Amino acid sequence: MKTLKETKILGFPLWMFLILAALMMVMAANDWMLTNMVGALAFAMVVGTLLGWVGDHIPVWKTWFGGGMLFACLVAGAFNTFNLIGEGSKEALNTFNGTTGFLDLYILILITGSVLSVDRKMLLKSFVGYIPTILAGIVGALALAGVVGAVTGVGAIEAITGYAIPVMGGGNGAGIQPMSKMWAAATGGDASTWYASAFAIISIGNLVAVIMSALLNKLGNAHPSLTGNGQLMKGMENAKASTAEEYKPTVADYATGLALGVVCYNVANLYSKHISIINNHLDLGFSIHTFAFMVILIAILNISNILPENVKAGAKGMQQFFVKYMSFPLMITVGIGTNLSDYAKVFTNPAYILIIAATVIGAMIGTFLMGKLFGFYPVEGMLTAGLCMANGGGSGDVQCLGAAHRMELMSYAQISSRIGGAIMLVVASFFFGKFL
Known part of the structure; x- marks a missing residue:
């Protein structure tokens, strides 16, 4: 009492x-x-x-x-x-x-602070190995889902096209919505039919990913050698940008960090919508999300070393404020758009749950194996390149990183959801056209 x-x-x-x-x-x-x-x-x-x-x-x-x-x-x-x-x-x-745009604001603040808080050389080194690790996670997810689908009688192709691909697709807007149109074009069916099922599937996949994120946090606590405690690559824990650690931000610096983040997001959006060759001039069947360009822009600012110490410290301070005080409020606004009945739909057949769980676990296995080659910590590698591919997109990233208590990894999570999601559209297009 x-x-x-x-x-x-x-x-x-x-x-x-x-x-x-x-x-x-x-x-x-x-x-x-x-x-x-x-x-x-x-x-x-x-x-x-x-x-x-x-x-x-x-x-x-x-x-x-x-x-x-x-x-x-x-x-x-x-x-x-x-x-x-x-x-x-x-x-x-x-x-x-x-x-x-509350979700957008939350994510852009975390991206700005997290990218600017990492040593420039280590940041560049970690990004080089990250895309191959994502690809390994995709292979692992689709392969294990196919095996479980074959064993349970659902069928390997059905397990991959109907379950694994939606789960790994990067969420709703940039994932299963365009995928549903690809499915309709390949099969001649109604896109809304596939979409309704896929939405329930990604909801369960997101829930499994969040639970696995919590388990990874527990694993890291039990075996400290497997985690960098929020740092992706071995060596990064001793190579944080000294500016954000040594300089104590003032209230004015917080405003500076906020201004930098929102302006950079506007610039990234301008590039994504009007300048990008991939998005605006090439008909590839997918586009790169604004947040992916945001990560690249902030990384360039960090690597170029043109930002003053107080700006980096202010951005880091804003990130810490949002993580501490805005995470729970954000979850209310995310959750209010969901319906618990969507979760119930998928529980009609235990085989479906097994396939979804296999997809998430396969992503973790693939990223674990490839991440070792690039010196990634197992917990952080599986969390970002694996589980943040298998969750529900931007809001799923927040849930997974929150469950793992590693919000500082948002920049990598966004690469998974955005660039990884775009890769999955190409994968979906291939599987739908080849096997359906």
């Missing part, structure tokens, strides 16, 4: 924070909440943080099932599934995450 009295959440005494959360729940349930950014942020900050705090204190769950990150997301899904909050409130949260 004494511990509860001393507990504070976001600086508030627990009793006071519970009152704030109750107020927001009552307003949301009755659709009295503001339906703009202010209402959405208030609900996400208070209710999301409370749910995250609860999830981080549930025995077993906090250790093995993603803790507060997954708990907040699933409870938000329950809010949506059982209509525990009003339609206007749900729409406000969905809009805040999507159109308003």
Whole structure:
């Protein structure tokens, strides 16, 4: 009881924070909440943080099932599934995450801070081996899914085209949506039929990936030699950019880091939408996502060494702030767009669950083997190049890295989701055209 009295959440005494959360729940349930950014942020900050705090204190769950990150997301899904909050409130949260760009802001802040906090030479060295590691993960995922599909009677081709490819596809918008059109073109069927099934499949795949991320964190705690504690490559733990570590950022520097991140994202978006030869002049059947160009742009700024110390430190400080205080609120806005019934659809046949799990595990095996050749730590290599390929895209990256307590790996996670997702569109096009 004494511990509860001393507990504070976001600086508030627990009793006071519970009152704030109750107020927001009552307003949301009755659709009295503001339906703009202010209402959405208030609900996400208070209710999301409370749910995250609860999830981080549930025995077993906090250790093995993603803790507060997954708990907040699933409870938000329950809010949506059982209509525990009003339609206007749900729409406000969905809009805040999507159109308003809260998820984009969160990811770009983490990319900016994480890339600028790594030594320039080590950053370049790690990127060289990363794409081959992703490719090895894809091979491992498709191969193991095919084997399990053949053993369970589903069929190797069906397991690969209907399950493994969606899981590894990089999420919804840049993954299964264009894949559904490829499937329709190859089979003459209705794209929405394949899409509906694929959406349920990637939801389960994302859940498996989050659970495996938590297990990797546990593995790293039990065997310290297998993890760099948030650093991908051996040697990087001693080669962080000294500027971000030695210079103590001021409040003004935080604003500087924020400004750098949002401007660079705008530049990356301009390049992606209007300049990129791949996206705008070559008909390859896929495009490279803005976040992939964002990672490259920030990496160039780091490697060129043109940014002052206070800018790098400010970007790192903003990253730490968002990881600590904005992760749980983000999970509310992510989860509110899901329906728990989507998970139930796939549980009709245990073989489907086995194939999905095999896909995720195969990605981990492939990235483990290839990552060893490039000196990647097993935990960080499997987490980023493997599980961040097998999750639900950008929001899945946040969930997986959060469950593993390694948010500083966001730049690598985005390469997996974005560039790896584009690679999967090519893979899907080949398999659909060849075997369906």
